[in-house]
Amino acid sequence: MSCQYVGTIPGRIPVLAVVLFGGVILAFGAAGRLSFAAQRPVVVVDPGHGGxxxxxxxSQGAVEKDRMLALALELQKALAPTCRVELTRSGDEQIDLAQRTALANHLEASVFVSLHAGGSFLHGPRGATIFFFRGAQGADGPAAGADFGQEEQxxxxxLQNRHLASSRSLAKVLLDSLAGVLDTSLVGAPLAVLxxxxxxxxxxxxGYLxxxxxxxxLGNPEALRALARAIAAGVADFLENAAPEKH
Ligand SMILES: [Zn+2]
Known part of the structure; x- marks a missing residue:
């Protein structure tokens, strides 16, 4: 028996093939070694807002909290074959920003993805934006690397200052994986949730609601699934090729 994961994005080759050999699931990376899927990394998906x-x-009565929950559930399905996916909320609950990443930290997750939609007073703005954390003052913020001594927490x-490079890599990989679905740009910003x-x-x-x-x-199940698959492909690609080793 064999199955392939993420083969349906137009113009993209499958990023991961999971093959069942003699009852043992092996996932092969570029070097043919046992890779991330065998370890089922934890991915925390955060549907924005709630309650x-x-x-x-x-437009048309769309509300961000509902659309993002629907997308998060699709993303959970798309990643389920290779990752353990935890949602910060699976219902219509209001959650503090700090609690959202605290869950990921507690689970020692490998990736955190917060899902939001854009909004404007105008109908014109459109497209997707992938934000990675950038400190308020300068490229990496004044605190980057400042208080990470061995002894001191x-x-x-x-905390995000320890992961600026890998978060940027994740953002770049996602930029590629979303390319066939939405016009997407990358932005560094001092976002509290990150x-x-x-x-x-x-x-x-x-995209813009x-x-x-x-x-x-964003209200069309088929389009939502395609979007979820594209995000899942980027996350899988990052975990396979760019994620730092977990110890
Ligand atoms: Zn939002």
Whole structure:
């Protein structure tokens, strides 16, 4: 028996082939070695907003918190063959920003992906943006590397500073994987939801809910599935090729 994962993105080759040999699941990377899928890395998916915090209210009654939960559930399905996926919320709950990354830190997850949609007073803005953390002052912020002595624990809001390079790699890999689905750009920003993530972390705005076409796409199960598969392909690609070794 064999199965292939993520083979359906137009123009992309499968990023991972999982083959069952004699009852043992082996996942082969480029070097043919046992790779990440055998270890089932943990991916934490964070559907933005929830509860009273509805996020962007878009075209045709679209509400960001609901669309992002639907996308997160699709992403969970798309990643399930190779990863253990945990959601920061699986219902309509309001969760603190700090709690979202605290879950990922607690689980010693390999990747954190927060899902959001863009919003504008205008109908014109469209496309996706992948945010990675960048400190408020300068490229990596004044605290980058500042308090990471062996003995001292870094402060919570500085944890992401230990993962700036790997988060940027994750963002770049996702940029490639989303290329066939949405116009996507990369932005470094001091986002509070990423600051406390002690792991590679990104926030993806998966299109504008205020853009009529993108709002319609984010409510279309087929389009949502394609988007989830593209994100899953990027995450799998990162875990296979670019993620730092976990100890
Ligand atoms: Zn949002």
């Amino acid at each position: 009273d915090d509805v996020g962007v209210r878009g 870094p402060r919570w809001e500085h 600051a406390g993530a002690d792991l590679p972390a990104v926030l993806i705005e998966v 205020t853009h009529p076409f993108e709002a319609e796409q």
